[in-house]
Amino acid sequence: MAFNPADLLRVRSAAANFNANHPKLLPFFSAARTKAMTPGSIIEIAISDPNGEKIETNLRVHESDIEFIKLLMEIGAKGQ
Numbered sequence: 050m051a052f053n054p055a056d057l058l059r060v061r062s063a064a065a066n067f068n069a070n071h072p073k074l075l076p077f078f079s080a081a082r083t084k085a086m087t088p089g090s091i092i093e094i095a096i097s098d099p100n101g102e103k104i105e106t107n108l109r110v111h112e113s114d115i116e117f118i119k120l121l122m123e124i125g126a127k128g129q
Contacts, residue, residue, distance in 0.1 A: 064124055075122060082119070088112050 068075060078086075086092075088110055095105040108114075 060124065078118060078122060082115065082122075086110055086115060086118070088115070 090110040091107050092110060093105065093107040095103055097103045
């Protein structure tokens with residue numbers, strides 16, 4: 050599979066836009082990573098639509114999840 054540099058630019062642009070729209074998310078993950086997110090921790094996620102309908106899930110954190118989140122944070126920080 051060939052690497053397309055244009056795709057990286059698109060991802061960086063999208064990450065910068067996401068960070069601008071949600072400025073509290075990266076600091077939250079940064080704090081969680083240093084204080085609470087360790088293998089075995091549980092992340093709970095809930096989404097409520099405008100009508101009040103809610104879906105929820107959770108996941109148990111693995112070491113590979115922490116590495117993935119670090120990678121996303123690095124990419125997001127570069128897009129700022």
